[in-house]
Amino acid sequence: MSVTPENFGDLSRRTLLRRAAAAGLLATPAVGLLSACAGSEPSKSDNTGGAKSQDNPFGVKDGSAVKVVVFNGGLGDQWAKEDKVIFNAKHPNITVNMSSTQKIKTEEQPKMATQPSDLVMNSGADIMDRSTLINEGAIEPLDDLLTAPAWDSEGTVADSLLPGTVTDGTQNGKFYVVNVAYTVWGNWYNAALFKKEGWQAPTTWDEFFTLAPKIKAKGMAPYVHDAAHGYYPRWALFASIWKAVGKQPVIDIDNLKDNAWKADGIVAALEPWEKLVKDKLLLPGKLDHTQSQQAWLDGKAAFIQVGTWLKNEMTATIPPGFEMTLSDYWSKPGDKAAKDVFASSGEGFVVPSKAPNKEAAKEFLRAILSKAGSAKFAELTKSLASTKGSGDNVQDTALASANSLMKSGSTDLISFKFPDYYADLDKESQNLAEELMAGRLTAQQFVDKMQAAADKVAKDSSIKKQTRTA
């Protein structure tokens, strides 16, 4: 979920045509082509295994090569190149073939059944569906990575990770996805502007609705969000639901329990959003992510809701004196989990089951999760890594506000799993979130339609069901 869609400016003619071909009328040949080898023998690992040791827990063979594919999106790919240096310092005789792309699915999916890369960062808008990968047995469980010793700190790799990272990567009781970034979501504002105008950043909906007329009086819209990608507004709606009702009702929703969406408090949680739209507090226009973020930087709107990759994504156009500051999503009186923060690990790496050099892939993951590697990550991307303490030495208002939000007394991290579990519900919830924020649905209608969609998936026997326990 913690992804930024690619810029359309980066779409090349070739990939667009290839995609057009992959699905359009010309399609059938393309689909056939990429499946042409599906029935052939899996490639055998040529790795007979080197000696295992504390410094080489997976027994990577000297002289072997490992192919790493990095998603080059909002976070760039320079951090991964730094990890390569760290990796090669310990294993000088292993060749790392690193490539970066925005078209993960377009380029990697056709190879999954036969000749996959060893390590794939499955991220971005062009992402391979996680549940499908796991259900098809296409990616490897990585539980032995968690119990392996950490690269450059005491204890195991699992010990060195921030809370939530292991659960986020776990499905059906096994650990599959290694999320390397740690994202915090919330409402961003320009602290310098708020100081100048004497505005207090609100923490509750009431405070926001009181402040909104003052913001409007300055010729500024109080709020803006990406209206082109449904998962952007969905983060905000989900945060409000969790804050209002707490963890258990959300687990029920994820588990498709009967009438889970009808639980007390869910409609009320969404009503402030309905009011925000009805009161015309949104910046007019259906802007996409970079357009809305730029409008916010240009001072056309006071708040924008998005995750912590924002700073890195917009770094080229931040005006001087702008103090990007993250604050928590607003709560309302009576909320059961008002202090819980929307944060999760994201930017997940997976190791394909048919990868020829899985040992080296896991070893490379150990290097990415190292103290040195994660510190470089935070320094270069101004985002937290999923390894503890990555941001402690970075001077930056955006990162510092995210860091302090993480320490503000949250007992649980807000998380919804059903979009990862069920592609249909993922799509439906994105669409409905857009509709609610466009003023075409009320909170009540949103909840009714989500319930109907969840019921449909629950009844569909062709969809494999998942269970969330924590």
Next chain:
Amino acid sequence: MRHGVARFVTGFLALPVALYLFYVVWPFAQAAGYSLTDWGGYSDTQNFVGLDNYVRLLSDELIRKAFWHNVFFLITVPLFTIALALFLAFLLNVGGREDRAGIRGVFGSGIYKVIFFFPQVLSLVVIAVMWQQIYRSDGQGLINGLLIKAGLVDADNPIAFTADPEPFLGVPAVLWWLLLIAVWSGAGFYMVLFSAAMQSIPKDIYEAALLDGASRFHTFFRITLPLLRDTVSVAWVYLGFIALDMYALVFVMTPSQGGPNHASEIFASVLNFTAFQKGQFGYACAMGVALAIFTILLAAAQLRITRRDRIEY
């Protein structure tokens, strides 16, 4: 001697035919094969499920919606593109005043020809990116910006363009906006095609008509159009293919690729979602095969209906 020619021809044709069989026909056959399985796309295991996927197609609401959206394009894209292209071609070739040089196009037709053909030179992505700026739904968009400055559009309520699902004539507005792009980008090419065909119509036919006092309206409908019948028919089939695709425009221009809330969903976008997001390649292949069959039937029917005796001139 004859034997030698046959060998010569076969020798030249063997390689291209082999390539065609391997890279075009064989994948088609494979896709048809996969459409009978429950293959997920990421593994090498699959079960044969017979015609289940096709049965499922018939009761799939989303596919039905997408189908009608494709039908909308199937009717409107050829209709508007050909009408516009014919109109432009007529003006550029025979629409001008007649003088001593005989029949010719309107003043400056050479320049117009280049301008109208221009979209054809641009890649799809350039077109999409350009139209994103034109359709941008705030004051910085080209259309919205001008209309807001002119006071015709409320700055607090700009035109949403491809984010607008409200029906216009029973069809979501987003589809009309996409149609405009498709017609704009296609008309230039067909204008050139029709121009070429028009230039092969002997000028004396027109001159005879003019002498008899026929108006431009009459010359167009009584002479030009009937003599262009073959070309228009071929154009109609080509444009039908384009209308059944439309994937690139939907993919780049609409929110959540097929949105808002499925308002611009087409066959290809549902196919893409089913294969790559839901991981149901078998079912997606069934959609592709169904679409291919539909296309072939349509093309055959169209060519048959429009077939007539050729007029020699």
